[in-house]
Amino acid sequence: MRPKGIAFQGEHGAYSEEAIYQRFGGKAETVPCKTIPEVFNLAEVEAVRYGVVPIENSIEGSVHETYDSLITSSAKIAGEIVLRVVHCLIALPSTTMRDLKVVYSHPQALAQCRGFLASLGVTVMVAYDTAGSVKLIKEKRMANAAAVASENAARIYKMSVLSRGIEDYGRNYTRFLVLSTKEGPRGSGYKTSVIFSLPHVPGSLYNALESFARHGINLTKIESRPTRQRPWEYYFFLDFEGHRDDTVQRGALRELVSKTIFFKVLGSYPKAKVEPSPREGGGSS
Amino acid sequence: MRPKGIAFQGEHGAYSEEAIYQRFGGKAETVPCKTIPEVFNLAEVEAVRYGVVPIENSIEGSVHETYDSLITSSAKIAGEIVLRVVHCLIALPSTTMRDLKVVYSHPQALAQCRGFLASLGVTVMVAYDTAGSVKLIKEKRMANAAAVASENAARIYKMSVLSRGIEDYGRNYTRFLVLSTKEGPRGSGYKTSVIFSLPHVPGSLYNALESFARHGINLTKIESRPTRQRPWEYYFFLDFEGHRDDTVQRGALRELVSKTIFFKVLGSYPKAKVEPSPREGGGSS
Numbered sequence: 001m002r003p004k005g006i007a008f009q010g011e012h013g014a015y016s017e018e019a020i021y022q023r024f025g026g027k028a029e030t031v032p033c034k035t036i037p038e039v040f041n042l043a044e045v046e047a048v049r050y051g052v053v054p055i056e057n058s059i060e061g062s063v064h065e066t067y068d069s070l071i072t073s074s075a076k077i078a079g080e081i082v083l084r085v086v087h088c089l090i091a092l093p094s095t096t097m098r099d100l101k102v103v104y105s106h107p108q109a110l111a112q113c114r115g116f117l118a119s120l121g122v123t124v125m126v127a128y129d130t131a132g133s134v135k136l137i138k139e140k141r142m143a144n145a146a147a148v149a150s151e152n153a154a155r156i157y158k159m160s161v162l163s164r165g166i167e168d169y170g171r172n173y174t175r176f177l178v179l180s181t182k183e184g185p186r187g188s189g190y191k192t193s194v195i196f197s198l199p200h201v202p203g204s205l206y207n208a209l210e211s212f213a214r215h216g217i218n219l220t221k222i223e224s225r226p227t228r229q230r231p232w233e234y235y236f237f238l239d240f241e242g243h244r245d246d247t248v249q250r251g252a253l254r255e256l257v258s259k260t261i262f263f264k265v266l267g268s269y270p271k272a273k274v275e276p277s278p279r280e281g282g283g284s285s
Numbered sequence: 286m287r288p289k290g291i292a293f294q295g296e297h298g299a300y301s302e303e304a305i306y307q308r309f310g311g312k313a314e315t316v317p318c319k320t321i322p323e324v325f326n327l328a329e330v331e332a333v334r335y336g337v338v339p340i341e342n343s344i345e346g347s348v349h350e351t352y353d354s355l356i357t358s359s360a361k362i363a364g365e366i367v368l369r370v371v372h373c374l375i376a377l378p379s380t381t382m383r384d385l386k387v388v389y390s391h392p393q394a395l396a397q398c399r400g401f402l403a404s405l406g407v408t409v410m411v412a413y414d415t416a417g418s419v420k421l422i423k424e425k426r427m428a429n430a431a432a433v434a435s436e437n438a439a440r441i442y443k444m445s446v447l448s449r450g451i452e453d454y455g456r457n458y459t460r461f462l463v464l465s466t467k468e469g470p471r472g473s474g475y476k477t478s479v480i481f482s483l484p485h486v487p488g489s490l491y492n493a494l495e496s497f498a499r500h501g502i503n504l505t506k507i508e509s510r511p512t513r514q515r516p517w518e519y520y521f522f523l524d525f526e527g528h529r530d531d532t533v534q535r536g537a538l539r540e541l542v543s544k545t546i547f548f549k550v551l552g553s554y555p556k557a558k559v560e561p562s563p564r565e566g567g568g569s570s
């Protein structure tokens with residue numbers, strides 16, 4: 001029987017789990033993992049139906065660990081999810097804003113709320129996890145502490161939301177990848193992701209992009225990561241519009257392959273539909 | 286009188302301070318700062334002679350916070366430093382390997398020693414700082430704890446090195462930028478760094494790189510960071526060989542400017558001389 005669980009990194013209540021519920025519905029069976037490579041492993045061996053990992057945030061940028069795992073993993077990208085991130089300040093139900101002395105969270109969440117936290121004049125403490133910080137405060141009954149995490153985390157651990165939407169920038173989205181052993185079927189409104197490395201000569205990146213420019217294929221993201229074999233040599237990650245099996249894209253990829261030292265298609269998958277932001281969208285309540 | 290201090294992020298004993306000593310000699314007057322933006326600020330207002338900030342590690346990749354500060358800062362890049370990173374396990378002089386239950390450090394240092402730390406079977410705790418972790422263990426007299434930091438940090442806080450060179454990858458280098466209000470004079474063996482943003486149309490990045498490829502100018506690094514104004518729009522950072530005032534480079538830059546929405550030269554500066562690695566270089570002791 002096909003496994004049903006969907007793996008993510010973090011404790012229950014993590015933003016990755018929220019992304020799973022947004023895409024697969026609130027009854028999805030979620031499987032928490034300690035690390036991002038562990039999510040890749042479970043997806044590779046089909047111990048879960050999918051893995052869901054963060055790849056990029058619209059404020060903080062790329063998630064290095066996910067890019068590094070894509071290099072070595074045999075998992076394919078079967079989809080993407082774009083989640084609007086709303087950070088909350090979460091504490092024990094008896095705690096008020098006036099009691100706060102210390103705030104715990106993941107460094108990236110703390111960075112996104114830097115202005116708000118500075119105005120509180122609290123001590124900021126780094127932790128591995130957003131939802132894990134909520135759990136910590138609950139378990140240790142820390143009356144003068146709060147965590148930065150999702151509303152979902154407050155609900156799960158039965159904790160109070162002291163303040164909602166505390167991020168400094170409103171347009172805060174995180175893009176997640178859906179990992180599987182198989183790619184999705186061909187369709188329209190697709191994106192394709194590839195990795196490659198290049199010979200160390202002038203113009204090599206320019207030449208690599210040439211076939212995409214000539215065919216008018218839109219590049220949606222380019223990212224580089226160190227190869228770790230020789231200092232200052234890079235893997236390039238390229239996202240572009242279209243399916244790998246579309247005629248034009250197939251031609252561009254064939255040309256790209258001939259210019260690279262290393263090449264791998266990560267997958268073609270439907271572009272994410274972006275949920276309207278709770279601040280920007282809608283209007284009526 | 287011109288200020289003499291050189292600012293860096295972290296506590297005394299940080300790797301950034303080691304980079305300063307490597308470049309400016311062991312008697313350089315160092316000025317510790319809490320954050321990377323603070324180092325930029327001091328350099329901008331000439332409260333210090335230089336600021337020194339990490340930009341890229343050969344294993345972990347780019348330092349997002351430095352790239353983000355380069356966008357908004359008026360500081361110029363006056364030089365670069367490449368430091369061979371050797372991580373040490375540091376504890377109170379009375380502590381032995383057998384006593385260890387917990388290891389503290391900055392997440393990036395912990396990640397670079399993941400294999401070694403896993404073999405110890407200790408609990409790993411994240412902290413803001415490598416040298417700050419050494420200071421913490423000393424001040425709180427933590428008998429069962431160690432920190433991952435530089436040998437220099439052990440010396441400064443009079444602590445013991447339990448193990449030296451504990452990083453999983455030997456070829457571990459960090460590249461630092463030297464910040465100033467002025468660029469260096471024109472010379473040979475130079476590199477130039479620029480930032481730009483592009484219109485969101487197919488082929489725009491390819492077109493931007495065109496003049497560099499045509500003139501055979503070697504690109505040494507390309508990096509992108511979110512603009513934070515609109516999700517999934519990027520600033521591009523480009524490093525290439527040559528001085529901005531060299532004839533060919535000047536021509537390529539003029540062409541690049543005409544294709545960008547936003548453009549800024551960060552500086553031309555001499556390429557770093559890489560110190561031989563303590564593992565790879567030398568031979569005789």
